[in-house]
Amino acid sequence: MKHACQEVSRLASDSLDRPLSLLEKLRFHIHLSVCGNCRNYTENMHLIHKATEMMQQTNYGHIRLSREQQQRLHDILHRETGV
Numbered sequence: 643m644k645h646a647c648q649e650v651s652r653l654a655s656d657s658l659d660r661p662l663s664l665l666e667k668l669r670f671h672i673h674l675s676v677c678g679n680c681r682n683y684t685e686n687m688h689l690i691h692k693a694t695e696m697m698q699q700t701n702y703g704h705i706r707l708s709r710e711q712q713q714r715l716h717d718i719l720h721r722e723t724g725v
């Protein structure tokens with residue numbers, strides 16, 4: 643994984659926890675516009691985040707995924723889908 647991609651994946655997970663600064667957003671979006679891998683990566687991450695939120699609103703609400711578990715889930719998806 644390229645250095646820029648690592649930074650972007652970190653920003654993607656940070657963005658779920660805190661608002662990104664203007665500079666971070668800029669770097670993030672500029673990188674996404676040129677890197678399909680990271681586009682898929684952030685899409686997956688948001689899907690997982692949404693799925694986790696949905697689970698919490700249903701009968702599975704007692705299941706809480708930690709950030710580490712979400713990351714692991716994402717890593718698996720990343721491997722399986724090759725993005």
Ligand SMILES: [Zn+2]
Pocket residue numbers: 646647650673677678679680
């Ligand atoms: Zn990238």
